[in-house]
Amino acid sequence: MLNVANMSASYGAIDVLKGISLRVEEGEIVTLIGANGAGKTTTLMCISGLHKPRSGQLTFLGQDIVPMAPHHIVRLGLVQSPEGRKVFPRMTVAENLEMGAYTRRDPDGVKTDYERVYSLFPVLQERKTQPAGTLSGGEQQMLAVGRAMMAKPRLLLLDEPSLGLAPLIVARIFEVIQTLNQQGTTVLLVEQNARMALRIAHRGYVLETGTVTMEGTGVELLADSRVQAAYLGE
Amino acid sequence: MTAPLLEVRKLTLKFGGLTAVSEVDLTVQEGEVAAVIGPNGAGKTSLFNAITGIYEPTSGEVLLGGEDVREPMTRRHLVQQALAGLLLGTMALLATANIDTMWLAVVKNRAEPGFSAGAMAQEAVRYLQALPRIEPRVGRFFVVSGDGKTTLGTAKTRQEALVLRDALPPQPAAATARWLRLLALVVGTAVGVAAARAVWKRTRRTPTSLARRGVARTFQNIRLFHNMTVLENVLVAMDRHLGHTQPWTHPSRRLDTLLPLGLLGMLLALVATLRLGDPAGALPAILLGAFLLGGIAYLVHIGRRGAFSQATLALEAAASDKALELLTFVGLAQNANDLSRNLPYGYQRRLEIARALATQPRLLLLDEPAAGMNPSETVALMHLIRQIRDRGVTVLLIEHHMRVVMGISDRITVLVHGKRIAEGTAEEIRNNPSVIEAYLGTDGEH
Amino acid sequence: MAALWQRLQKQGGIELLIRVVLLLYPFFPVLDWAVQSLTGQGIRLDRQLVNIFIFGLLALALNLQVGYAGLLQLGIAAFFAIGAMTTGVLTVEKYPFQLGFWGAILVAPVMAGAAGLLLGAPTLRLRGDYLAIVTLGFGEVMRIVLLNLENITDGPRGLNPIAEPWLPVFVKDTIGAEKAIYAFALFALVAAVVLLRLLERSRLGRAFVALREDELAAACMGLDPARIKLLAFAGGAALAGLAGALYATNLTTTAEPNTYDFNYSVMVLCCLIIGGLGSLRGALMGALLLMGFDNVVSPLLTRVLQKAIGGDSNFVMASFSNWRWIIFGAALVLMMRLRPEGLWPSRRIAKELHEPPAEVA
């Protein structure tokens, strides 16, 4: 579905990605783990078109997406929920969700998706008319995921959904991710919380200083001693 | 027992409706390596920003060596605020009193008999009290009421006008004008003081003041001066310790370019004067020519050589030595003259540490120093942090890399969701059930 | 031709040429004087040159604020005006002060610098673009205030005559006041260049660079951004005040306050942008270019234009001086697009301008 081949990227003179390759198949949850500064967020930025890679190929559903503008990529069904939530703080919850559906032209489908988001996150329905900036961190993260869902993604990119959240809420978010996946959305998940991420992921990649150093199924990586030492706190 | 080096009491940081840090306590003793850990977004960097004066805490205190880090109100601040008030008050007074006609009554009036500062001051005070005044206009002297609205008489000379003015009965109409001026003075002063206080309040705790109290830091997303060399980066941080010298006092040694050019100027001037057939003018022309050319040559000379005084040069040399020593300490001496933007990632992190050390801190805050480092670099970093501690600098770090944290920290604080959930030694933290649940992971793979 | 140009450039021929021309500067009055005595006709080059020196001084002042300290200042004309007005008030016969040229030259920069301090102290902590609007507003206020304080400034007529530079009698008799102002302006310009060059290389210069690159990091290293900026701001204002004093003395009047308007400020900014922000020779060359355009090219082209149009010489577009703001405006736009570092840039600032906005996430 998504294929990243030998992609490099840099900020000014600093090379952040040094030729990484990864792929995501339809129906999978794939996770990308690694330390801060390893280049995870940059990888996602390149995929969703916010940052242009210096070299390498990026194809989604067989189309080359490197030259595409971010809003074209979204229209293809490749939607990202960014790191640190980035909800629109002075817009209401409902308006935030509406922004998620910005590219869509099917009002009926949008309506059912509202229902879907609200049933997954009942708290959002309660806060519908509240400005998003006044929500708690966990609620904002739910809103960010919900907002991305409104775009009817075929592939959902999630950047650190557990960032700064209490464990119970993290568990809830991961549950939702699995539900979404079962309902047919493919997920590429970038996480610091390697254990949780690997547990729900079909496959995973480990990123270190801009290169992919390991890959395998979630179970394999969880069992790998190097991963355990570096990312699982053992 | 002496006060701890850093003490954070019930610190809370709110942005809009979101609480980033909530009632966090943190103590760091002199000479230890302390760590703050917790999941991403738990408020660790916000805590650092509050400690280093970048964010103003919503509530709570930060104490350094037992003292509040906010600058106390000193006499200097009081004087500044008083001055600002006085200035704005005077400006308001002059505006309402109409400085333009005041000038007419004070300066222009005085111009004719000759300049006497005392008389002008007297006239100015009279004017401000809204007493009748004399205004010279179109060749005559007008006696005008204090509020400037009515002409009370005219005279041909100032002396006559003076007599006329002093013979006038008291002018009750001017009372309103007087009150208005007083009001302007008072309101202006009040606003001035309030404004100065507002500025002071906002600048009681700044990154600068904290750095000067001995708190240095590095940044999570490296913030070097990218277009400066490695050495310059360190020198900037040493600026405060360089002492005070005038940068442009000249050693006045080399007169080599000065002399010939001065002579050339003289010669040219001489030729010119002689050609004009006016030998009497030769001397001043020569002098001026010499002065001009010699002076310019002197300036060009010091400009080209960078004529700093011996003292300054010595200071700079000493500073460079010191900076090089620091660079050697972190292992970057061979890169001293590279642009910092061209350094590899791990080197940039170390340069940031060297730069922070150059401010001669008591407390060094490291924000994820191991981020983006490979395992061997990480080991070197741990070694470096221990060495820094051995130099007598207390270290407080944020780190995700558990091996680093557990390996070097004397004390660890765990922050989750903006709250402190645990504090203790590495061993205690490793076995603390709530930490395991919230951060390290619950299940039994180990 | 192009090849020759390139070769010259490579060998530093342009540099050499500039230096030779610069070296000739001190001799212009002498030259003029000689020509006049020999032929009975002056070439009057020195008058124009004084203006260029003064304008260059002003450009250097703005360069200190905008180029070094990175403060976008859009009201430099206000400080220039303060310098000129101070000189007027302190020297004209109708006021009792009469400090003379040297007194005014000493006081004018102090007054302008104080004004800079007063304006800067509360506002320099503001965001960069707010500062632009505050200085712009200050310039406008200063112009209106000077117009309105008619009893002090003589409003649109301006204060005059301003005292000639005082010189020892024997010198004055020989070279005259005009040459003295020439000599003094040139001297002031060279002195300013030298001092600023020293500043660039000093600790303070280093602090300026650090501040431009990353103010927050610099503050965390113990530099006081507010203080350093204030220093540059007040210093630039004082230098502009000095230029104003020289301007008024050269003109023998404080001129109409409307001279010192926003357009004037932008013209100075224009010559920095064209020459190269933060670059001393850029500022000087920019001043030379702009004054040259105004005084030489513009009248010339007006003549050509009017010949081409014929007849109605009252028509706006027939006078080339009416085109100057289109040209300056287009120059600013094109420079920002094609060569934001200016024609003769300082190496360091060129690099800063070409760097993509940092912020590595």
Place this chain on the structure above:
Amino acid sequence: MLDTILQQLIIGLTNGMVFALVALGYTMVYGILEFINFAHGDVFMLTSFLALTLVGLFDLQGASGASLAGGLCLVILTCALFGAGLNYVIDRLVYKPLRKAPKLAPLVSAIGVSFILQNLGLFWGGMPLKVFGGGNQAAAPKAFPDILPAHNLLGAGSGLTLMPKDVLVIGASLVVMAALYGVVRFSKLGKAMRATAQDPAAARLMGIDVDQVIGATFLVGGGLAGFAAVIYSLYINTIHYQMGYQNGLYAFTAAVVGGIGNIPGAVLGGLLLGLVRAYSDQFIGAQWQPAVLFGILILILIFRPSGLLGSTAREKV
């Protein structure tokens, strides 16, 4: 005394409306791009020249009834379109290529554009048209004919004057502002504008074409400036090729006072500035007008750096 105060209230409100309309253009662009569009005031100025030209072409001076109303609507419509188009073209040609450049570049470019437009205004004023006095004095202020009926709506004997043009300025401005508020608050485009202003990167990830939104913002801002230009000219009856700069300065001050980037703030700031200006003209003296307004700007920036309604933004470290 009460009459004076009420009269100044009317003057202040009408002036404030014009400031607010221009300030909206500044604030909307600043909200998204964080740069001061110096040329905005000159778009306003240039459109007022178009308005005067059109008034001459349609021969509106002395017209009355339906032909006046129709002509006026046509003038307003043309001018709003012209302002919008001009602003849009400037953005595409000049600012768009500089989106990724350091902040100084668009700012300086905007100053450059401002000067180009000012010069064009000078040329325009020099055109040999009757309304411009035949074009012999290009730089002189131009009289804008008082085409609205000039009688006091409160009756000839009243101590207060309320002219049809006052009502027109306040009424039309309120309608336009309400429309703008509706668009920004409820339309899809308006929401996209707000989203882009709050977080451009996130907006991109939602599939919003940020470039298009920026273009639309310039269109709307220019349209408002064009509308304001007609209103202003009808009200003040004099236009000048340098008026864009001064009114732009006031309008920008209004935007900053209200909290830059904040749409209700711009309206509030505009009205506040209009009122302060009116009362300071009355009680302190018109010659001190810029000094008073400027003093208020500095005080607001000292006490509330983010303006009256602005929210504090924090630098991310």
